[in-house]
Amino acid sequence: MTKINRRLLLKSLSIASIGAVVPNLSKGEVLSKPYKIKTEAIKTDILVVGGGTAGVVAAIQAARGGSKVILVENGSQLGGTISTAGVAFPGIFFAWGKQVIGGVGWELVKDVVALNDDKLPNFSAPHGEQHWHHQVRLNGYLYAVLAEEKCLDAGVHIRYYETPTEATFRENNWMVRTAGKGVQTEITCNQIIDCTGNAFMASIAGFNLIREAETQPGTLMFQLGGYNFDSLDLELIKKRYAEALEKGELVRKESRGDIVGLLRSRGDNIQHIANADSTTSETHTLANINGRMSLLKHLKFIRTLPGCEKARIITMQTETGVRETYRIDGHYKITHEDYITAKTFDDAVGYSYYPIDLHDEHGVIPSQLKIGTVPVIPLRALVPKNSRNFIVAGRSISSDRLANSALRVQASCMAMAQAAAVAAVLANKQNKSPLEVPIKEIQQMITEYGGIVPK
Amino acid sequence: MCRLFIRGMRNRIKLYFLLSVFVLLTSAFFPVDRIRYFLSPSIRGDITTVKKYPVNFNDTIPNDTLYQNLSKEGYPLSYYRKITTGICFDNKCRMLDIILLWDITGRYLGFELPEGEFLSKTDHEPFRQDEYERLHNILADEHSPLANFSYNQLITPQISFLDVDAITGPTAPAVLDYVVQGAVYTTYQLWHFTYGQAKEEVEKLTIKFLSVDLILKILDSENDADKMWALDHIKGYVTLAPVLREKILQFINNDNYSLAERAISAISPLELADEIFQEAILEKFFTADYSLKQQLIDKLTEVDKLSANVICKLADNMGTLNVAMLGRVIDLFRKQHVVDDKALKKVIPLLKHENSFVRRKAYGLLMSIENQNQYIKDALKEYTSNNKESEQWL
Structure with a gap:
């Protein structure tokens, strides 16, 4: 049996305890203390x-x-x-x-x-x-x-x-x-x-x-692509849009009741999001989510239309604009x-x-x-x-x-x-x-x- | 009594004369059996030659020829296209036979109907004079909302494609403000022919004929849009002959911002290598409104080498400039690496200007000088010891 020196034992224990706290740092890494809010x-x-x-x-x-x-x-x-x-x-x-x-x-x-x-x-x-x-x-x-x-x-x-x-x-x-x-x-x-x-x-x-x-609606600006507007059957599209509104799949005021306008403008200043308010984080979050969800709903609908099967979002702003x-x-x-x-x-x-x-x-x-x-x-x-x-x-x-x-x-x-x-x-x-x-x-x-x- | 009669006759003659001048000026007149409506062209002259150009207009009309009217000097005066197409009215069709004319700048110039021809609406009812005038005005409006209407939006849904001018269905309400009622399809088609491929081809052809003389002639047009077209087609197209330079300078005034702004844009940095021209621009700078001042000073920034006289005049007038413009002039000096001793001596007092923005601008300029004289070094040292607090904002 090996005799253990008390001092050596304590030293090895302290090294072991440090090893348990300090992560195994790779070369170039430094340990950073938890961030303290800077005042x-x-x-x-x-x-x-x-x-x-x-x-x-x-x-x-x-x-x-x-x-x-x-x-x-x-x-x-x-x-x-x-x-x-x-x-x-x-x-x-x-x-x-x-x-x-x-x-x-x-x-x-x-x-x-x-x-x-x-x-x-x-x-x-x-x-x-x-x-x-x-x-x-x-x-x-x-x-x-x-x-x-x-x-x-x-x-x-x-x-x-x-x-x-x-x-x-x-x-x-x-x-x-x-x-x-x-x-x-x-x-x-x-x-x-x-x-x-x-x-x-x-x-x-x-x-x-x-x-x-009741405040004016906000607008999320985006750009749609992937279809040729001039070759679309607009009458059929209007009919299909009316049906979607009737079924409650789309909300009329979100595209001003004008799906043709949305397709023609490709998303330029056309969407309307009710009660969009950018005052606080909470209201602005809601306005942004509503803007994006409305776009997504319309995109999915548009992709069901003849000639628009490949419709896609080209650009989308990061925030719903508020009026x-x-x-x-x-x-x-x-x-x-x-x-x-x-x-x-x-x-x-x-x-x-x-x-x-x-x-x-x-x-x-x-x-x-x-x-x-x-x-x-x-x-x-x-x-x-x-x-x-x-x-x-x-x-x-x-x-x-x-x-x-x-x-x-x-x-x-x-x-x-x-x-x-x-x-x-x-x-x-x-x-x-x-x-x-x-x-x-x-x-x-x-x-x-x-x-x-x-x- | 006789005198009164003569005076009455004179007045009547005067009135007739004025009326005929008015009719000629507005260029809308009805010869017995030929209907023509014209706007004023950018340049006037006698047509001596007509050249034909085959063009793919990329529309529904089979005709593929664009005609160019040329003067005896050989420059273009106008362009036209003969349009013959079928327009259907209530399932009965008749030919639309019309000549559309363009100015050499691509602007709509007018229309003319062949002898004995007239435009008609629903049920073959001929256009009234006010309807011809309305059509003329609609075609003259480059920004008409007709640009954004699609073919299918012209009428209410029950109408089939070929029956657009038909009486079998009403015109869509949104379109009514922009068409001749009862002739929706005719108006729509003519507007799109006017602003379609033909306009582009007209401009391309005119560009091939561009010369200093032709630009000068267009710049004398009564129409601002023509002048702007000419100003847009100087840089990169023709060299600034002295006479054209003079003309451009005349446009740089506070009366018409759009023309002045385009005139400044028409000057290329290469042309500004001429020191006399630089000085002329500087003279304009001193009298221009604020917005033009900015553009003029930016124009001098593009110069390869700023003339000593311009530097000197700008330095001498620093005291008369407001803070924002002073900042721009200092930026100009910095960009142009001005090291002129006299000019820099005018900048040094600005280190003590009451406005910290100006002080910092002056400091930035003087710091950027590689071989600083002792007086600049001393001034900078004094500035840094006095402005420690303000520097933290840089």
């Missing part, structure tokens, strides 16, 4: 929440205006509805032969067009009842990349995958907590620009919101009457130009503006009641539903964003709230940066 406190002049259409423009303008800017985006790229939702035709920048929306938004659009070798429409020819002839079709992927480049060039600090969870106003500054992948951040800022499109930041900050009992959720209760509410009569305002900061465009289950019939009409956006419609150092830009602008159906379009959101950013920059410099800044100074600065202010 950080940072300061900035202006916090832009949401990196979509309005957020990108607001962040670039604010940074070029000389402010320190943090842009918080809960997704993985910039551009929002233009890039992620694929609605890459951002509205109308020219009205009646003249440019009415310019500045940062137009700069982005123009640069995307140039880098993609595309051509702009002839804006000098009136669009008549077909306003889409003045739409600029963009490469949405390129838009996202160029938006990012311009933000970085302007000095914007981008934080992807983060969303605000709390906001407190004290000593003339906002303290906003955000949560993201592995991070919890406390951002202290002087001004907030809410570009979430859902007034989400305004809600967290404690300001009242307005919402319709309408919450609006702020602002210092001024733009009404339908204001919009269609182009009511003038002393605090005008930009134009909007688009027909009244309310989507419902039957589709949409745009109501064109009368010749010469170019609606106006007042600064007060961007500022929630009872707020300080807070401004919104984008579709959550204070407006009634019909006015909002036109104001929500991306070009108008870009004009608002540039104005909101200028107001925030000046408010920060002057240690004021946006509505306390002399309006002439705001209007002058917007113009200096290429924005177009109604005269």
Whole structure:
């Protein structure tokens, strides 16, 4: 029997116990401790929440205006509805032969067009009842990349995958907590620009919101292929579609009751998803699932049609685009009457130009503006009641539903964003709230940066 | 009384004269037995030669000839195609005999019916004058929704394919706004003939005849779409002769954004090798609206080598530029590797600009210079010691 030395025994036991905990590491591997959520406190002049259409423009303008800017985006790229939702035709920048929306938004659009070798429409020819002839079709992927480049060039600090969870106003500054992948951040800022499109930041900050009992449907953009539309028997297809509706296999409003339209457009801005809401993770999850399930149902149906047996999905956006959720209760509410009569305002900061465009289950019939009409956006419609150092830009602008159906379009959101950013920059410099800044100074600065202010 | 009569006659003559001018200008007139509707062509001239081109139009009409009208100088003036096809009305068919005309830019120019011919609708009822005018307007609308209607969508389901203009079934309501009522199929077919393969062939043929002279003539068209077509067919097609350069510069103004934008796009970087032309572009930059300013400064970025005068003028005018444009000019200097001492001395004060965006741009430019003079080194050193906090955002 071998005699065991006590010291040797203890040593061998401790080595054995370590061996039991430490995995057998291969060459090049290192053992990493469990991840600890990183907490950080940072300061900035202006916090832009949401990196979509309005957020990108607001962040670039604010940074070029000389402010320190943090842009918080809960997704993985910039551009929002233009890039992620694929609605890459951002509205109308020219009205009646003249440019009415310019500045940062137009700069982005123009640069995307140039880098993609595309051509702009002839804006000098009136669009008549077909306003889409003045739409600029963009490469949405390129838009996202160029938006990012311009933000970085302007000095914007981008934080992807983060969303605000709390906001407190004290000593003339906002303290906003955000949560993201592995991070919890406390951002202290002087001004907030809410570009979430859902007034989400305004809600967290404690300001009242307005919402319709029934909102406009959302749309998942996709592209179908694998069939020749011109050779299809459309009458037979309509008949088969009616039968599928009758049996409850398909829902009429999801394709606007127009299967031929779906096949002809191949999925371009045709689907309608009821109650699509991107405000929270839960509602947005539902909107995305509903959009994709609707597409799948239709695809399966289409593949049963003669001539469409090989139909397939060519592309599909990652999110269902949302048209309408919450609006702020602002210092001024733009009404339908204001919009269609182009009511003038002393605090005008930009134009909007688009027909009244309310989507419902039957589709949409745009109501064109009368010749010469170019609606106006007042600064007060961007500022929630009872707020300080807070401004919104984008579709959550204070407006009634019909006015909002036109104001929500991306070009108008870009004009608002540039104005909101200028107001925030000046408010920060002057240690004021946006509505306390002399309006002439705001209007002058917007113009200096290429924005177009109604005269 | 007599004077009054004479004055009345004069007025009447004046009125008739004005009316005839109006009719000629709108180019819609009815000779006794020939119906013709024309828009203004991009260029006018006497037709001395007609050339025939065999073309596969890829449509239902057997005719495969595209006719080109040429001037005595040998440039194209217009194109036409003879269309003869059967259109069926309530199971009774008659021939559609019509000549469609295109401008040399591919734009719809008009139509003409052979002597004694007329267009008819349901039950062989002839077109009224307002219906000819409506057809003319529909055919002139390149963006008509007819582009998106399929053949089968023109009428309600009970109608068979060949009976589209028939009285046996109503026209689909969505189509009514875009057709001559009672002549759905005729309108639809003519619109698709107008904007089908023929338009493409017309443009291809005109491109073969392109010269500086022809471009200049099209640029004098009354129609903006023609001018845009000409501007789109300069870069890569013809060289910018001095006279064409002058013409392009005239289009770069704040009156018509679309024309100005296309005019700037028409300039190739090679043409901008000429320093005088660069300076002319720079002059436009100083007077242009914001959106055009951006495009003009980007155009100078494409230049192989920026002229010393342009650099000098831009540097001298930095104080007059707004922040965003100043940023673009600094980017231009950086891309062009500007090392001109006088210009850089204008940039150095920007390191102390009140706007941090401008400061950073200036810093980036000066840092990119390989052989920095001592004054640049000193300025950069001062900047970094004063701007530590702002740098964290880079």
